[in-house]
Amino acid sequence: MTEGELESDMQNPYLREPPTDFAPVDELSRGEAETQARLLREALHEHDRRYYVEADPVIADRTYDALFERLEALEDALDLATPDSPTQRVGGEPVDELATVDHVAPMLxxxxxxxxxxxxxxxxxxxxxxxxxxxxxxxxxxxxxxxxxxxxxxxxxxxxxxxxxxxxxxxxxxxxxxxxxxxxxxxxxxxxxxxxxxxxxxxxxxxxxxxxxxxxxxxxxxxxxxxxxxxxxxxxxxxxxxxxxxxxxxxxxxxxxxxxxxxxxxxxxxxxxxxxxxxxxxxxxxxxxxxxxxxxxxxxxxxxxxxxxxxxxxxxxxxxxxxxxxxxxxxxxxxxxxFPARTEATTVEDVVVQVGRTGRLTPVALLDPVDVGGVTVSRATLHNPDEIADLGVDIGDRVRVKRAGDVIPHVDEVVEKRSEGVFSFPDACPVCGSPVERDGPLAFCTGGLTCEAQLERTIEHYGSRKGLDIEGLGGERVAQLVDADLVTGLADLYRLDVDALAELEGWGQRSAEKLLGEVDDAREPPLDDFLSALGIPEVGQSTARNVAREFGSLDALPLSDDADFGGFEDRLQTVPDVGPTVAHHVREFFENHENRAAIADLLTAVDPQDLDTDDGATPLEGLTFVFTGSLSVSRADAADLVERHGGRVTSSVSSNTSYLVVGDSPGRNKRDDAAANDVPELTETEFETVLGEHGVDYPPA
The missing domain is CATH 3.30.470.30 (DNA ligase/mRNA capping enzyme)
Structure with missing residues (x-):
């Protein structure tokens, strides 16, 4: 059978009307499992082609899902995954930034x-x-x-x-x-x-x-x-x-x-x-x-x-x-x-300011309904305060609305000025009343932890891997908790009741107890994880770790009304990777009275643990690692171990890289860059040896 050629329906039972009543994985021999995994990969590739290329699927979505789940089970249990397996589409480790690569030929x-x-x-x-x-x-x-x-x-x-x-x-x-x-x-x-x-x-x-x-x-x-x-x-x-x-x-x-x-x-x-x-x-x-x-x-x-x-x-x-x-x-x-852009003129009846989950304020013009290219348009975005000022638009003005294929149209220009001024963008958040801060052309609510519009995002982030890693706090469940008024702030997570949770749709006693167990395990987080979980603007895990190392304990942070916020900002700028912009954002977060009140409430249930700020806590300081390929642990965990001990992890190789750690199925580009920059390569075993020489145990516990 040549490369890319499919076996016949007779040889591959998963191509048409496939069986989904599989025997337990542990009852298969290795050879049987390898054969089944290969046939499933071939079949799933063909089903993808039939769906996306031919637009003529031959199996139902639920059957496809069953085949996919079976392949995942085989690959996970027996380490059978291949780079071209459909299961490898689920994603990969997050990166800090997108690397730049040269095109094979110019894309003119x-x-x-x-x-x-x-x-x-x-x-x-x-x-x-x-x-x-x-x-x-x-x-x-x-x-x-x-x-x-x-x-x-x-x-x-x-x-x-x-x-x-x-x-x-x-x-x-x-x-x-x-x-x-x-x-x-x-x-x-x-x-x-x-x-x-x-x-x-x-x-x-x-x-x-x-x-x-x-x-x-x-x-x-x-x-x-x-x-x-x-x-x-x-x-x-x-x-x-x-x-x-x-x-x-x-x-x-x-x-x-x-x-x-x-x-x-x-x-x-x-x-x-x-x-x-x-x-x-x-x-x-x-x-x-x-x-x-x-x-x-x-x-x-x-x-x-x-x-x-x-x-x-x-x-x-x-x-x-x-x-x-x-x-x-x-x-x-x-x-x-x-095609010519599709535009029509109409009147601005009102302007409302919406608050998104990130705290961004977006002005929307409510319009006298008008037909634009066969679609009735009654609202259009004004983008941001600068756009309003550039347009000079206010309620009552006649404007030209442009679709140009957009599902959400935008106001393109004022064609007849009927008002006497320009819409005044609010200085306070329309949801929580907190001050509005400008960041370039954009405007953001500074309410942070206490703004209802941002509550779901705040909770999701708090429980995410970039926060306290509380399993079970995904978007759908968080929305249920908020909609049921069981959680109105972060501290409420620690006050949840098993019986109330179990009554929610899709929950039960077991799932409720499991979530509460996860939440209970997050009562004594390391200080750096706690700071990262708060969702402070511009503060990710690496920055949170550096700030925690600098201050050592929560008591050293400005949590009272009479704190020296100016001195706090100055000290922040001495922290590695923290410049004036980040320092200013962190200061504003703690200077906000509502944020400090929310943290105080949270601290009635949570006890962040102090960090050791001795020099011995950063044995990898000065070393920069890049990872490629699969390791025996997740690359996120390996990166976290390095950064916890003072090292840096970047997504691309440069002359400043100390080592490229090469796992299974590595990418070619990073290895080529390592060779070009004379960066030594380490196998995972050699990586473990280097860390051991610096007093760091691998793999992480």
Whole structure:
């Protein structure tokens, strides 16, 4: 059986009407388990292809889930996971920042216009340069462009467009997108780089926004923002929980002689290889037919399940493309014929200021309802206080509202000034009355721990791995606790009653007792974990650890009205990795009377433990580690161990890196960077030895 080739339905029982009544894992021999895992991987890859490429699934979602869970059980029990397994889409370890990687080939832009004459001028330039051509017309997707690289048919890495020469490494994030195959079918080129567009389908976007609103989170403005914001998440597990998809539309580079000769052939090859394409592609002989295609697509776009903002017209022949070449910025062989933006004028009836879960204040204009491109619009975002000032808008003004594909429209301009002033942005939070603080163009409530609008997020963070790691305090359960008025502040977590919890929908005596046990175990946290759990702006685990080392105990922090907050801020600036901005945020958090009152209430149930501030507590000080591949413990736990003992952990290798720790299935880029910067590599055993030489026990307890 060749690489990427599927066994027949007879040989693979999980392809059609698969059985889901599996025997216990411990009753299988190793060989039986390996065979079953291989067949499940093949079947799940095929089911993903049928769903995302063919749009013709052959099994129900619940059956797919059962097969997936069985594969997870086999891999976890017998360590059978492979890099291309569907189970590896669930995410990975969070990173501090996205690394930058060079593209295999430049990701150039294309010229664009909403004017038909500009399109015809493009056609004249092409024909003057290379003679008669055939064009391929495709939808212009309104998502986020990515480069995806395959080697020997296996997914290797992905990157955003960036500046065209290099982009953000989003390999871990794109790996979670089920529409992106981890292994190609058939016989693709040994080395293949393709260009695609990550997007969020319209129906999935609507469902996801509803879920965010129900969870107390701010909804995304439109599918493009949702896709772009998701892909740039530093935690791949967050991306895995969002309904992203991807279309592929160009070959950027391929092994010598392996690139398809035309765009038509490339799109057909994509389907053979299992790469999803949008369809709705026309091959036309002249520019008149291309213009007709654009106009038809514009009429039909509201019926599509993805956002498009125009048509891309491409020269079909690859040799003609190479002859046409490119400028420093854009290719000469393609042109985007854009759709005009959809706008209408209406009156601002009122302006309300919403408070999101992060404390950000967003002004929204309530409008006299108006039809914009077939959609009735009654509200539009004003973005932030600076936008209000730039527009000069107030209640009563007549404004132009712009959709341009946006699900949440925005106010584009004031067309008739009917008021006498500009809307006055509030100085106090409309929910809790705390002062509003400006951070650049944005405005935030300073209520922190006591603002009801931020309560669910505050509790979730407190119980997260970046806080006190209280299992069972996920978003859905926190929302239940808040909705039932069982928790109105952090301290209420420690006052929960088993019987009251057990009465909530989906709970029972056992689950209630389990949560209370987890909460009870979090009564004496280390000081650094406690500070991180409070959700102080700009303070993550590493900064919290450094602050805790500096002050040693909670008693040294300013928790009274007469505390020296100025001296506190000055001392903070002597802490490693704490600059003026972070120091100011920390000072403001503790200077806020409501925050200190909430902490005082919390301390009736919690007793943060002092840290040892002796020099012996930082034996790894001055050492910087980077991890790649899988370790016997989670990389988060390994990083936490290093940082607890004074070392640093970064996401990318540089000349300042002390060691690259290489686990199983390591990434190629970090190892190449280590070689280029003469950074020594350590196996996990060698890493344990280095830590032992500094008096640090590994693995962590």
């Amino acid at each position: 832009s294309i010229d664009q216009s909403v004017e038909e004459e500009a399109v015809r001028e493009f056609d004249r330039r092409v024909r003057n340069a290379v003679g008669d051509v055939t064009y391929v017309c495709e939808p212009k997707f309104d998502g986020l462009s990515v480069e995806v690289v395959y080697e020997d048919g296996e997914f290797q890495r992905a990157a955003t467009r960036g500046d065209g020469e290099a982009g953000d490494d989003v390999t871990a994030q794109v790996r979670t997108i089920r529409a992106v195959p981890l292994r190609l079918r058939g016989t693709p080129p040994e080395e293949l780089a393709v260009r695609g567009e990550v997007y969020m389908p319209r129906d999935a976007f609507t469902r996801h926004n509803r879920e965010r609103i129900e969870a107390g989170e701010e909804p995304f403005a439109n599918p493009r923002n949702a896709a772009a914001g998701s892909l740039r998440q530093l935690d791949p597990a967050v991306v895995a929980g969002r309904p992203l998809a991807c279309f592929f539309y160009d070959v950027m580079a391929a092994s010598d002689g392996d690139a398809p000769e035309t765009q038509t052939e490339a799109l057909a090859a994509f389907e053979e290889w299992g790469l999803p394409v949008a369809g709705r592609v026309d091959r036309v002989d002249d520019i008149d037919a291309a213009v007709d295609y654009r106009n038809r697509l514009m009429d039909e776009r509201d019926g599509l399940n993805y956002e498009v903002d125009g048509t891309v017209i491409k020269v079909d022949s690859r040799s003609a493309r190479e002859e046409l070449g490119s400028t420093a910025r854009a290719v000469r062989w393609a042109f985007a014929y854009k």
